[in-house]
Amino acid sequence: MIEVRDVAKIHQSGETEVHALQGVSCHFPGQRFSFILGPSGSGKSTLLYLLGALDVPSAGEIFVQNRSLSTLNNNERDTYRREKVGFVFQNFNLLKNLNALENVLAPYLPLGVSTEQKKQAEELLKQVGLGHRITHRPSQLSGGEQQRVAIARALLKRPLLILADEPTGELDTKTGEEIFHCLRDMSEQYKTTVVIVTHDERYIRETDNILRLRDGKIAEEIVDQ
Amino acid sequence: MLKFAIRNLLSRSVRSLLCLMGLTIAIAGMVGLFSIAGGLEETVSQTFGRIKGIVAMQPGAPIPLFSRIPRSWGEEIGEISGIAIVNPEIWSRVNMIEDKPVISPPRFLFGTELPSRLQLKHGIYRDAIYDGRFLSLEDQGTLNTVVSRQIAEQHHKQVGDIISVNGQAMTIVGLYECGSMLLDVAIILDIDVVRDITRFDPNSVSCFYLEQSGEVNNDLLVKNIKDHFRGRELASWQPASLALANSSQSNILKDFVNAIDQSLKGSSDKTPVEDKANAKGKQNQSTDADAKIAESDQQQSALEVRSAADWGERLETFTADLDIFLGLMTGIGVLIAxxxxxxxxxxxxMERIVDFGILKANGWSNRDVMLLITAESSLLGVFGGILGCILGLIAIVIVNWKFVNQVHLYASPGLLLFGVVFSTLLGISGGLYPAWWTTRMTPIDAIRRG
Structure with missing residues (x-):
């Protein structure tokens, strides 16, 4: 489903060039769980954000459903992120001025939220176990609950792809397990492809795909077709 | 989106409040300053809207108080076709009322020839009597007077009371109220009594109030009168003569009248006629007021004839200039806001860079983010404008109430609407740069900042 071809990414840090990715080529099959592993600075988050069109590669191409992301103009990239991709971040990244329900609906605020979307958002929050917390603000929710809200936000658009960057990085083990359990259930239910960046290999199952990076290059790729 | 913008503002309530206050005060200041010009315009409209007739006076004199023209010209004017009544008037500044010096607001002795005054179809003061009566022929040669409500209330007088004006004990027989600061300043007496009190030149008057018969168009009538006196020589009024005309007490009045004079002269096409008496350094206007037939070929009219509309137009030019000055003053406050x-x-x-990164990651375009930020600044602008207008209005009401005789401020609905619209535009433009600033970063750069 996702084809990464010879992608490179160079960051400019002052006068120094940082080669975050160096000619990475890989494949992420659809409707499966894929993990990107590697030490800090290996380029895993950079690759994840390139998949989500949050950034553009310095070289190479990424194809999602056979369409190159580099051919998208700004509006198409916004639409791609709004309709096709759901993000789950390490530090939850909820908007503190909005309650749980509004955070789930945040992608649609500029376009206007329909009653149907609102119902779906409420249903999603119930599915992730937050039916009783929909009017609570992020500051009134625990870390695990905030991450569930983020998962519900990512799922509302029925995305093709969920990209999660260290989703359990700030959670205790038990809550981390609950979040992964939630992610797996929901992705199975919504037939979504999930790509997760993590240091923690405890949540990987045998059937999951693994891409291991080191110094911006692929060190190991295990793809279970 | 709007709800989101409001919440964002409320989440930083102190900062939003301070910004709102800054804008509120700037707009209130703007409303307050422009209400000065508005008040002047309204006063002019209230005043000259009541005056149906036309006034003949000395060329260049800003108001009848400073005008001196020959008394005998009244008969000549009366013979001009289209003139129904000629009413000679004498105006003089009052220095003392009830043994207290009169500085501000100014008061004037207004001497009017009663027989002709009583024949007027529209008598401004006569029609504005609300207590007692207007002067009658029996009041000729007496110290019976009619004063405004303002003057009566200021000195706690009513009809039948004695009021001391410039040391003369006058009997109040009537009270009037025109509702105009420019009109409600007169202490009305018989013209000969005022002449005696003020030692006014027996051969001169300040001006003639002329009531039209309606047979001749107003513009044509004005032209005919001017033409009739074209070529005659008359001492042109000079601002320096204020010193004599006004004793010495009111510099504020002098400055004000000088400003009006400059404004009126600026739009006037008349060249003052050389005054021989002034050239010699003499300031005795009574002798200069005698009319002489000019030998020169300049053919200037020796009479300035002004209709109410003419006064209004000329003062509008003055208020337009005032608006520029007030605009510059307002500009400073607005710039700070x-x-x-x-x-x-x-x-x-800058505090919410991460939030904007999150929003962009969720599909918000740069335009959407800019809209959110400008919506927030616009809300500040709208509420700042509304509060500023309310505050300005309250200040105007207080000033008008506290200084009822001295000032009249007026904020028109148009000015208030302008205040709100301007404030909103200010809010929008104030948010544009910060909004543009957010578009320079990619979503991931913004998120990583957090």
Missing amino acids: MLSIINTMLMSV
């Missing part, structure tokens, strides 16, 4: 908005929004935007 705008910088305050930019500062507030920029700080707010």
